[in-house]
Amino acid sequence: MSYNKNVKYFQVAQGVWGMKIYFVNVYMIANRRGFPKGWVLVDAGVQGSADKVIAMAESIFGAGTKPTAIVLTHAHSDHTGALEDLLKRWDVPVYAHAFELPYLNGKSSYPPADFTVGGGIMSLMSVFFRKTPLKLGNKVKAIDLEQGIPELPEWKIIHTPGHTPGHVSLFLPLNTTLIAGDAFVTTKPESAVYVLNGIKHISGPPMYLTPDWAAAKASVQKLSDLQPRIAATGHGPVMRGRELQEELKKLADNFDKLAVPTGGRYVGHSAEADETGTYYVPAFRSTTKFKVAIGLAGALAGFAVTRALTK
Structure with a gap:
């Protein structure tokens, strides 16, 4: 742990660090000796978190440091919110899967969130997440899955779609360290209590922003087959060793029961996308759960307004 410059970060593995910013994690990877220098x-x-990211980097690597590249597991707003501000400070390439590029160069929006699934505050809040794509133009490069990322030569890049069409995970075979993004997570992402307090619980991808459950299931199975000994995810604490391997296998073997919501817009009706972006979104179907969710969302909004007026 480090508290230098008011920055609190954590060690994931040798040469890998993470930091929780509100409810989402970012990671920094340094190449080992004998490989191209940099991180x-x-x-x-x-x-709004660019200063926190920069402070973490300078706490680890020294004042004025900058990465050799930025890699995106996917382009959801909680994973790219500070990207434009960081690129104003750091003139570096950004890498993402080809199927994520439309959501980074202004060509397509993701399918709408389904706030009726999951039953938690984070699900309800998903309607407020940024929906419009970033417009980064040629600053973003498509990842070559065969060649990997030149600035990160030891790490394998694995296509793990489902949560988004071009979601990727990063895997270091040397010590089987996995950075899984939101392909699976190590907390209950729909619950504000779990997410904000870092309570450990291996889960599938966040229900409210996962439009293809069949692909998500295949991706979790693919990652479980790697038998990682260390896993760092987009939400939740680091998991290690036998606990990780057993819980991840349990999730993969029982994915439909443990990860897939019992209903919702994308259950049995996946959104579809390709390198041009989203081209099909299933129609929304009103349910009792939807009506309950609307009531809870209204109550939450009313509570927030009341608090604001009484301060």
């Missing part, structure tokens, strides 16, 4: 940022946190 890479994985994901960019929420909007």
Whole structure:
């Protein structure tokens, strides 16, 4: 742990560090001796967090440091919120899967969040997440899955779609360290209590922003087959060793029961996308759960307004 410059970060593995910013994690990877010098940022946190990311980097690598590249597991707003601000400070390449590029160069928006699933405050709050794509133009490069990322030569990049079409995970075979993004997470992402307090609980991808459950299931199985000994995810604490391997296998073997919501817009009706972006979104179907969720969302908004007026 380090508290230098009011920055609190944590060690994931040798040469890998993470930091929780509100409810989402960012990671920094340094290449080992004998490989190209430098370090890479994985994901960019929420909007307004650029100073926190830079402070973490300088606490680890020294004043004035910058990464050799930024790698995005996917382009959801909680993983790219500070990206534009960081690129104003750091003139570095950004890498993402080809299927994520439309959401980074202004060509397409993600399918709408389904706030009716999961039953938690984070699900309800998902309607307020940024929906419009970033417009980074040629600052973003498509990842070559065969060649990997030149600035991170030891790490394998694995396509793990489902949560988004071009979601990727990063894997270091040397010590089987996995950075899984939101392919699976190590807390209950729909619950504000779990997410904000870092309570450990291995889960599938956040229900409210996962539009393809069949692909998500295949991705979790793929990652479980790697038998990682260390896993760092987009939400939740680091998991290690036998606990990780057993819980991840349990999730993979029982994915439909443990991860897939019992209903919702995308259950049995996946959104579809390709390198041009989202081209099909299933119609919304009103349910009793939807009506309950609307009532809870209204109550939450009313509570927030009341608090604001009484301060």
